[in-house]
Amino acid sequence: xxxxxxxxxxxxxxxxxxxxxxxxxxxxxxxxxxxxxxxxxxxxxxxxxxxxxxxxxxxxxxxxxxxxxxxxxxxxxxxxxxxxxxxxxxxxxxxxxxxxxxxxxxxxxxxxxxxxxxxxxxxxxxxxxxxxxxxxxxxxxxxxxxxxxxxxxxxxxxxxxxxxxxxxxxxxxxxxxxxxxxxxxxxxxxxxx
Amino acid sequence: xxxxxxxxxxxxxxxxxxxxxxxxxxxxxxxxxxxxxxxxxxxxxxxxxxxxxxxxxxxxxxxxxxxxxxxxxxxxxxxxxxxxxxxxxxxxxxxxxxxxxxxxxxxxxxxxxxxxxxxxxxxxxxxxxxxxxxxxxxxxxxxxxxxxxxxxxxxxxxxxxxxxxxxxxxxxxxxxxxxxxxxxxxxxxxxxx
DNA sequence: TACATTACTTAACTTAAGTGAACGAGATTA
DNA sequence: TAATCTCGTTCACTTAAGTTAAGTAATGTA
Numbered sequence: 001x002x003x004x005x006x007x008x009x010x011x012x013x014x015x016x017x018x019x020x021x022x023x024x025x026x027x028x029x030x031x032x033x034x035x036x037x038x039x040x041x042x043x044x045x046x047x048x049x050x051x052x053x054x055x056x057x058x059x060x061x062x063x064x065x066x067x068x069x070x071x072x073x074x075x076x077x078x079x080x081x082x083x084x085x086x087x088x089x090x091x092x093x094x095x096x097x098x099x100x101x102x103x104x105x106x107x108x109x110x111x112x113x114x115x116x117x118x119x120x121x122x123x124x125x126x127x128x129x130x131x132x133x134x135x136x137x138x139x140x141x142x143x144x145x146x147x148x149x150x151x152x153x154x155x156x157x158x159x160x161x162x163x164x165x166x167x168x169x170x171x172x173x174x175x176x177x178x179x180x181x182x183x184x185x186x187x188x189x190x191x192x193x
Numbered sequence: 194x195x196x197x198x199x200x201x202x203x204x205x206x207x208x209x210x211x212x213x214x215x216x217x218x219x220x221x222x223x224x225x226x227x228x229x230x231x232x233x234x235x236x237x238x239x240x241x242x243x244x245x246x247x248x249x250x251x252x253x254x255x256x257x258x259x260x261x262x263x264x265x266x267x268x269x270x271x272x273x274x275x276x277x278x279x280x281x282x283x284x285x286x287x288x289x290x291x292x293x294x295x296x297x298x299x300x301x302x303x304x305x306x307x308x309x310x311x312x313x314x315x316x317x318x319x320x321x322x323x324x325x326x327x328x329x330x331x332x333x334x335x336x337x338x339x340x341x342x343x344x345x346x347x348x349x350x351x352x353x354x355x356x357x358x359x360x361x362x363x364x365x366x367x368x369x370x371x372x373x374x375x376x377x378x379x380x381x382x383x384x385x386x
Numbered sequence: 387t388a389c390a391t392t393a394c395t396t397a398a399c400t401t402a403a404g405t406g407a408a409c410g411a412g413a414t415t416a
Numbered sequence: 417t418a419a420t421c422t423c424g425t426t427c428a429c430t431t432a433a434g435t436t437a438a439g440t441a442a443t444g445t446a
Contacts, residue, residue: 062336069332081325091332120313127320131327132274138331139262139284142367143255145404146433166394174335179433181395186432338434339403359424372403374425379402 001029001100004052008075012122019116026112028102032095039080039093046105048079054099055163059171060091068168071096071160077126096164146175147183194222194293197245201268205315212309219305221295225288232273232286239298241272247292248356252364253284261361264289264353270319289357339368340376 039045051072059068072078082089113120170180232238244265252261265271275282306313343366363373
């Protein structure tokens with residue numbers, strides 16, 4: 001499992017053995033069961049995550065309804081906005097599947113970054129990349145219809161459609177579960193004709 | 194004008210006079226006329242921007258139609274995804290108003306960052322903040338109807354509605370200009386009743 | 387096993403966005 | 417000045433998403 005993390009890091013910086021050991025000694029690997037809630041609305045947190053195996057999602061509860069806005073799967077890292085802004089969380093984070101991830105906290109990161117400037121550089125590059133990636137996702141969302149969004153997802157993350165419940169997918173696509181059902185029926189109807 | 198930039202930077206790191214001078218000597222301040230195109234689809238670029246005064250927007254041309262996805266105004270910084278990914282740009286950047294901005298390029302930034310680690314830290318913090326901010330914007334967009342999005346914008350960036358053409362606002366809100374007109378009429382109708 | 391709960395689909399109806407067309411106001415150009 | 421173009425609005429019509437409700441399948445629980 002550690003190798004997955006080091007493999008990921010190696011895309012950004014190359015670590016010495018000392019640096020690798022420093023990372024391992026932080027004891028950041030966690031296994032969490034499907035359904036576990038990692039963060040609740042209203043809580044404060046300093047934790048960042050990196051998914052080694054499995055799937056976690058973020059969702060808001062608005063008017064008593066769950067609104068899923070993101071899924072993070074293998075090799076994806078993220079830091080909740082509440083950690084950056086030092087505010088109570090506006091959303092929940094929970095595990096869609098049994099998941100193995102790393103959990104780091106921002107105090108720890110400050111320390112590591114000052115000891116190893118390499119990590120600072122990695123965090124900068126990673127943030128810039130994620131920002132660019134998210135910008136493109138957002139733009140694509142804005143400029144597409146729900147049906148196009150679903151078809152895009154089918155292309156870009158086909159695994160998600162298999163491993164995630166439909167009603168969570170629906171709000172991820174910005175629509176109601178009934179609309180997703182209908183939209184899927186419409187597409188398979190088109191395929192026939 | 195320089196003071197606006199230094200004022201912005203001081204929110205992240207404090208610069209010595211030497212560092213300030215180093216920045217000024219890079220000659221990054223530009224004035225651009227309304228309507229100027231800063232970047233075209235298909236072009237490669239290494240430029241990042243920081244708006245001191247005015248407004249610039251990013252837009253795609255899809256099926257011959259302009260789709261505006263973002264506006265950047267006073268005190269906002271951004272780096273186009275194509276700069277990060279080193280790919281040809283998928284969109285255009287142009288000036289909505291006469292604008293004063295800083296233009297830096299990524300080679301220059303690599304150099305400055307290695308000379309002054311402070312900048313590296315600033316870039317990391319800034320990217321993390323922008324990522325969190327954009328995440329919240331995206332989530333809000335996903336979980337709102339077009340009408341709610343317009344009302345949100347009215348709260349969060351009322352200036353935009355004044356300074357930007359309606360048809361650009363419409364695609365920024367993910368709808369057609371006619372729908373924005375209708376939606377506005379609907380709202381003022383509600384206000385009366 | 388029986389019962390309850392949740393997930394997904396389908397249907398009928400409502401609401402709002404997309405589409406195509408027309409119009410007037412302003413700005414731009416010949 | 418007249419002609420043209422762009423922009424914003426309105427209208428009638430079409431299309432698709434939201435809403436409410438019902439039914440079925442799958443899952444979890446006593």
